[in-house]
Amino acid sequence: MAKTKAETTTLDRALRGTLVGIWAERLARAFWPFLSIALLLWAVLAFGVQTLLSGGWSTAFGLGALALLLAAFVWGVWRLSIPTRAQAARRLDQTLPGRPLTTLADRVAIGEDDPGTQALWAAHMARMSRLLDQARAVPGDLRLARFDRYGLRFIAATAAAVAVLFGAPARVTDLAEMAQLSGRAEAIALGPSWEAWVQPPGYTGRPSLYLNEVDRPTLQLPEGSLVTVRFYGQPGVMSVVESISDRTDPDPAAMAQDFTVESSGRLSVRGPAGRDWEITTLSDQAPRVTLAGAPARERGGLMRQDFSAQDDYAVTSGQITVALDLDEVDRRFGLATDPEPRETLEIDLPLPASGSRDEIEDAFIEDFSQHPWANLPVVLRMGVEDARGQTGQSAESHVILPGRRFFDPMAAAVIEMRRDLLWSRENGARSLQLMRAVSHRAQDAFRSTESLARFMETRDLLQASLNDGGLDAATRDNLAEALWDLAILLEEGELADARARLERAQERLDEAMRNGADPSEIQELMDEMREAMRDYMQQLAEQPRERGEPQPGGEQMEVTQDQIQELMDRIQELMEEGRMDEAAELMAQLNALLENLQVAEGQGGDGPPMPGGEAMEGLGETLRDQQDLADDTFGELQDDFRDGTPGQGQPQQGRGDEGAPQDGQGEGDTEEQPEDGGGQSDLADRQRALAEALRQQQLQPLPGEGMPEGDAALDELERAQRAMEEAAEALERGDSGEALSRQADAMEAMREGLRAMNDAATQDQREQAEGDSASETGNGDGRDPLGRARNQGGETGTEQDMLAENDVYERARDLLEELRRRSAELDRPEEELDYLRRLLDRF
Structure with missing residues (x-):
């Protein structure tokens, strides 16, 4: 059956494409070693290996590289098999259903004269011809994994890519370099000559100098630069005269000389083609470090010490040392005993992980709250070091080592006992005596049974250790850890009720005011009280409940959240100004307000009772x-x-005071037993x-x-x-x-x-x-067009509505950020921008 011209064109295009694919496949399989070797050699030359080899070695390297390339090329030619059009047709035919190319070359074997057979065969040929219209070129198989099992081609490609990024590809074309090296070697063999290099310290970032090519009579070299001089030819003909190093009795005519630049002076190479240079040394100054003020106490008792450090090139490391200032310690109570020796604290300074380190302004932040020297006089000193090993020290700073402070009286007492034990194990007996004293009427001193139980366990452990012959270091450390956990429990408590947490925050703030706490501590406690107040107000607004019967003749007060907030702001302002007495009076007024606090739940009177x-x-x-x-x-x-x-x-007829002495006294100090x-x-x-x-x-x-x-x-x-x-x-x-x-x-x-x-x-x-x-x-989300919640009376923005929000302050911040964002969009109408600016000016 004859094919049309269009069918022939489609088939020829597919055959040509398949043939090209077979060519690519066989070339890749035959010449991938040649290409890999060529890429590797190109990368080596791009990195300048020819400058590191002497004349003989460079010649050998060049000849070896050419021989290797030639061998790889010959191997590829030997492996290459020229593809034919018949092979391309066979591969194309194998990819088509029914192999139509082979079918078109077939003839009818039986029934050639039968009309039915001829019709069936014609239909079959027509179907095969239509299949040829779908013929597309078959791409070559370029996968070489089974021929290159170790991935050498990928290694060569990676080396070439790295050479392009970090090497000097122009060196590859400078083939005269090897000839120059060879000529230099010949010249050295014929007569005396010299070479000299200067290598500055790596941390300076300066490049190396090849003095044979430096025509300037003066040079500025960093201190510590390494000078290398090599003489070739007959010994004694050439020499070096220099006054820039600290060498003693050097041999000026030595064939190989290395020395370091230590001071300014003169460097001369004497002999044929000699040269002179005036050297100016760039001194490397020692690093400097300065403490920026006294250390500050951050939230949670963290110590923050700002500092600045400078160096000519870079600060490589630094440390802060903390030593006890024993002369300034108030040697009373548990501190009257001589302290156990403790090593000076040495802690690494934070340095930038990247970027320049010649100018550093940073802060050292560390938690020393659990260290025995916390809140005691210490001596601070910082030291830094540069790459040359030079060091710089800051001035000594006599300060109080910041640490966490405890405002609960019992927590502060527990921390003092812990400090005494860590100060010296000789204070064990004294601490046990104090614990026994605290155990008297212990239920009045502790807020929870858990804290009391922990205290008793710690006391018993200390007593058992002392009875066993003394307090060892391991037991002392365990006791210190237990006392720290107990103090945290006493200070922070396990209070889940909002009212109890608010009272706790008030007590801590009042204690901090009486003890003259730092402004940072006042701010931290004030934030805690604000959070507790917000939770308490939310609880009252969301879950009204009975809060006790009013006293006869008493007057209940109804206040708003804004009024309480204004009062707390005024208290904080007075404390920041140092007017603690007035702040204490306002705190008492706030406590009186909270005692009679009521929150209205709506305009419709008492609502339906809460289920359950x-x-x-x-x-x-x-x-x-x-x-x-x-x-x-x-x-x-x-x-x-x-x-x-x-x-x-055992049933008791009466119960004495907890922790009463066991030696017989205190028999009359009994309390009335509960009726139940x-x-x-x-x-x-x-x-x-x-x-x-x-x-x-x-x-x-x-x-x-x-x-x-x-x-x-x-x-x-x-x-x-x-x-x-x-x-x-x-x-x-x-x-x-x-x-x-x-x-x-x-x-x-x-x-x-x-x-x-x-x-x-x-x-x-x-x-x-x-x-x-x-x-x-009619609004399913219960909010007005401005996004504010509606109350039952249809009014918005009321105090009742604000108290019902989960987080009023977060909502206010979101609205303020939205106003700022819209005011920054200058494509808005001028009237709208003016309105937004007036809102921002107001709030």
Whole structure:
């Protein structure tokens, strides 16, 4: 069947393309070694290897490279097989379905004269011809992995790329370089000659100098530069005369000489083609470092010491040393004992990881709060070093080593005991005596049973160590760590309730004001109080609850968040001005406001009661009863220890003061036993009753039922009930310590459950409020066109509306940033820009 001209053109194009692909494939397989070797040699020459070889070696290198290239080329020619058009047709035919090229060359073997057979064969040929219209050139297989198993071609390509980026490709074409080296070698062999180089120190960044090509009579060289001189020919004909090094008795006629530039002077090469240079030395000054003021105490007790360092080229390292200034220490109380020797602290200075280091202005920040020298007089000194090994020292600074300060009285006392133990182990007996004194009426000194239990454990460990023959270093360090954790617990507490955290923040701020704290500490405590105040106001706004009956004749106050904020701003302003007495008076007024604080919940009067509110009040009462029971259990445990029968649960007719002396005195210092106490059997009955009450409360409607928060609350209450039952069993066995631990677990679980229920109740109220607002205003998101939340009265921007927001300050910051962004868009109308600028000027 004859093919049309279009079919022939398509087929010829496909065959030519396939043939080109076969050529590329076979050339790549035959000449990839030649190409790889050529790229490697090009990279070597681009990096200037010809300048590092002498005349003989350079000639050998050039001949070897040419021989290697020739061998690779011959190997490629021998491996190359010339492709033919028939091979291209066969490869193309194999890629087409039914192999149409082979089919078109076939003939009918049977039934050639049969019309039916002829018709079928014609249809078959027509189909094969149509397939040829789809023929496309077959690309060559350029994958060489099975021929180059070690990836040598990639190594050559990488070397060539690096040479292009970092080498000097122009050297490759300068083939006369090798001839010059060869001629130089011949000249050296024929007569005397010389060569000289100057290599400046690497840290200066200056280039090397080949003195044979320097025509200037004067040179400026960095101090420490290495001068290398080589003479060729008959010895003694040429010599070096120089006054720039500190060499002693050099041989001026030595054939190879190396010396370092130390001072300005003259360098002369005497002999045929000799030269003279006047050398001016660029001195390398020692680095300098300066302390920028006294160290400052950052948030959390971190020490910050600003400093600056300079050098001619670069500062390579630095250290700060901290040594105890014993002469300035107030040697009283635990510090009256001679301190144990401690090594001077040496800490590396922070230096820039990149960029220039000739001018450094940075800050050294470190936490020394747990070091024995924290808040004691020390001597600070900084030292820096440059690349040449020169050092610079700052002036000594006699300062107080900043560290964390504790404003809770008991936390401060614990930290002082810790400091005394670290100062000297001889203070162990004194610290134990102080702990015993604190143990007297211990429940009045500690805020929680956990902190009291930790204190007692630390006291017992110290007493056991002293009884065993003395306090060793390892035990002392363990005691110091335990006392630090205890002080943190006493200072920060475990308070989850917003009101309790607010009271705690007020107490710490008041203590800091009385003790004359630093401005940074005042600012930190003020920020903490603001955060606690914001959380407390939000809690009051989102979850109204009973806060106690007013006193007869008393007057309840209603204040806004803005009024409280203004009062706190005024307190901070007075403290910053140093007017602590006036600040203390305003703080007292703030405390009085908080005692009678009320927050209005809307204009419609009292809203519907919160679902499960009675159950939550009952759970809160159960939690308080459990706390009282835990206190009684701890008192029973102390009585057992005093009687010498720990954990046996002996009924007591009365309970003396905790931590009373054990030598017989203080028998009259007993307290009235709680009416529900009277032994561990009574405590076990009370614990059983509380567990049953908690079980009944779980059966009542609770907030968040069916929600994840509600399910989490029920899980926590069930855990609390199990812990109560285990505590009751421990009390029945007489194991007061185990009972106290289980009671702590129960209280923690109840707190978590109450938090989860509070979150669920808040979510219910928000959803209900959003639904009511949407139904009244027709706006499903409950906000006006400016993005402000609507209240039930249709008014916006009120104090009530602000208190309902999750984070008023964050919303205000967002709005201010939006105003600034829009005012910076100059393509807006001028009227709008003027309005935005007036808003920014106002706020």
